[in-house]
Amino acid sequence: MEVMSYKDFAAAGNRGTNIYLDLEENSYGITVESGALTKAGGLFDLDRRVLVVTDDGVPEEYAEAVASQCREPYIVTLPHGEATKNFESFRQLLSEMLSHSFTRKDCVVAVGGGVIGDLSGFAAACYMRGVDFYNVPTTLLSQVDSSIGGKTAIDLDGVKNIAGAFYQPKGVLIDPETLKTRDSRQLHAGLAEAIKMAATSDAFLFKKIEESSDLQADLQTIIVGALLIKRDVVQQDPKENGLRKILNFGHTIGHAIESFGEGRLLHGECVAAGMIPMCSDRAAERLKSVLAKYDLPVSLPDAGRLAGGADDIIKAGADELMPF
Ligand code: GLY
Numbered sequence: 001m002e003v004m005s006y007k008d009f010a011a012a013g014n015r016g017t018n019i020y021l022d023l024e025e026n027s028y029g030i031t032v033e034s035g036a037l038t039k040a041g042g043l044f045d046l047d048r049r050v051l052v053v054t055d056d057g058v059p060e061e062y063a064e065a066v067a068s069q070c071r072e073p074y075i076v077t078l079p080h081g082e083a084t085k086n087f088e089s090f091r092q093l094l095s096e097m098l099s100h101s102f103t104r105k106d107c108v109v110a111v112g113g114g115v116i117g118d119l120s121g122f123a124a125a126c127y128m129r130g131v132d133f134y135n136v137p138t139t140l141l142s143q144v145d146s147s148i149g150g151k152t153a154i155d156l157d158g159v160k161n162i163a164g165a166f167y168q169p170k171g172v173l174i175d176p177e178t179l180k181t182r183d184s185r186q187l188h189a190g191l192a193e194a195i196k197m198a199a200t201s202d203a204f205l206f207k208k209i210e211e212s213s214d215l216q217a218d219l220q221t222i223i224v225g226a227l228l229i230k231r232d233v234v235q236q237d238p239k240e241n242g243l244r245k246i247l248n249f250g251h252t253i254g255h256a257i258e259s260f261g262e263g264r265l266l267h268g269e270c271v272a273a274g275m276i277p278m279c280s281d282r283a284a285e286r287l288k289s290v291l292a293k294y295d296l297p298v299s300l301p302d303a304g305r306l307a308g309g310a311d312d313i314i315k316a317g318a319d320e321l322m323p324f
Contacts, residue, residue, distance in 0.1 A: 016034065016036065017031075017032050018030065018031050018032075019231055021168075021231050021234060023168060023234070026150070026168040028168060028170055030148055030171075030172040030173075030231075031043055031174065032174045032223055032224055032227070033174075034175065034176050034177050035177055036174065037062060037065045037173070037175040037177070037178070038065060038069075040136065043171055044109070044134045045107070045132070046107075046109075047071045048071055048072065049072045049100060049102050049106035050072065050073045050074070050106065051076060051093065051097055051102070051106075051109070051120075052066055052067050052073050052075045052076070052109050053075075053093060053108060053111065053112070053119070053120040053123075054075065054076070054078070054110075054116060055077060055078045055080040055084060055112050055113075056077055056078070056079055056080050057080030057112075058080070058112045058116075059178075059181055062136070062138055062178060063075050063077070063111045066109055070109075074100055076092070076093060078092075078119075080112075081115065082155070084116075085115045085153070085154050086154055086155060087156060089119055090122060090123055090126075093120065093123035094126065102127065102128075103128070104130070106131055107131055107170075108120050108123060108124040108132070108133050109133075109135075109136060110133070110134070110136060112136075112138055113138060113139035113141060113142045114137075114139065114145075114147075114267075117142055117146055117147050118146065118152050118153050118154070120135075121135070121150070121152030121167055122164050122165060124152075125152055133169045133170060134172070135148075135172045135173075136172075136173045136174075136175070137172070138178040138179075139178075139182065139186065140182065140186070140187050140189075140191060140193075140194075141189060141190035141193055141268055142190075143174045143227075144191075144194045144197070144223055144230075145197075147172050148169075148172055148227060148230055148231065148234065149238075149247075150166045150168035150169070151166065152164050152166075153165075160255065160259075166238065174223060176223060180216075185295070187215070188294040188296055189266035189267065189269050189272075190268055191209070191215070191268070191294055192250075192272040192296050193226070193268055194222050194225070195209055195275075195287070195290060195291065195296075196249050196250050196275060197225075197229040197247070198229070199283075199287060201233075202228075202229055204225075205222070209222060209290060210289075210293070215294075230247065233247060249275060250271040251271055252274065253277055253278070253300075254267075254270040254271040254272075254273065254274025254275075255270065255274075256274075257273055268296070269297050270297075272297050273296075273298065276298060276299060277300070
C-alpha cells in the first residue's frame with residue numbers, strides 16, 4: 001500500500017501517482033496521471049464484456065479510448081445533465097447489459113462526470129446483484145470527490161440521490177488531461193469541492209489553492225490533495241455514520257440553493273455559497289476571498305435570480321432536506 005501525504009506528493013512535483021483506498025475486501029487503487037486514459041486496459045480487467053457509459057457532453061474520444069482497450073465493449077451515450085440521473089436511464093443500462101447477455105463476470109466503466117458515475121455505479125450494483133464497476137471521471141468535481149467513496153444513486157420524483165447504494169468501484173483512473181476541454185466556470189465549480197475539503201481538513205492544501213497563480217499547472221496536486229483527504233475520511237467511515245458528514249460541508253444550504261436555482265447554478269457554485277453561512281466570521285472572510293478568486297459565489301444568490309427567496313433557501317437548508 002502506498003502511504004503518501006499531500007506534502008510528499010507536492011514536494012515530488014506533478015508526477016503521476018497511485019492512491020490506495022483501504023476498505024478490506026472493497027479496497028481499490030486510484031491512479032492520477034496525465035495521459036492515463038490510454039492505460040485503462042493495464043489498470044482494469046477489461047478482458048470481458050464491458051458497458052462503457054458516457055454522455056454527449058464528454059468528448060467521444062474518451063469513451064472510445066477506453067472501449068478500444070476492452071475485449072467486448074458496448075458504449076452507451078446518454079444526454080448530459082442531472083436529468084439523466086433518473087430511473088429511465090438506470091433501466092436502460094440494465095436492459096443494455098441484459099440484451100448483450102452480460103453475466104456477473106462482466107463489468108461497467110463510467111467515463112464522465114458525477115451524473116454518469118453515480119448512475120453507472122448504481123446500475124453496476126444492481127445488475128445480477130452486482131458486477132464490477134470502474135470509474136474514469138472526466139470533470140474536476142468528479143475527480144476530486146464523487147468518483148471515490150462508493151456513493152451511487154439516481155434521483156426520483158424530484159428528490160436528489162434518493163435511490164442508491166454504497167458500492168465501491170474496483171478501480172478509478174483520473175487523467176487530468178481531460179480537464180483541458182472544460183470551461184473555466186465548470187472547472188471552478190469543481191474546485192469548490194476541493195476548497196470544501198481543504199477548508200475542513202488540510203491547511204496546506206487550502207493555502208496552495210489560495211496562493212495558486214496557475215490553476216491548470218496546479219490541478220494535479222490539488223486533485224491528489226483532495227483525494228487524500230477523502231480517502232482518509234472514507235476509510236474511517238465508509239457509510240457515513242459520523243466523520244464522513246464532514247464531506248457534506250456546504251451541502252445542506254448548497255442543495256437547497258440548487259433546488260431553488262432550477263439548474264442555473266452549478267452544483268459546486270451552490271456548495272460554495274452554502275459554506276459561508278456555516279462559518280465563523282474569521283473563517284468566512286478567508287473562505288470568501290479564495291472563492292472570489294475563482295469567481296465562485298460568496299453569498300446566497302439574491303432572490304431575484306432564483307425562484308425562491310433567501311428565507312426559503314435557508315429554511316430548506318435548515319430542514320436538512322438533502323444532506324447527501
Ligand atoms: N460527496 C460526499 C461524499 O462522498 O461523502
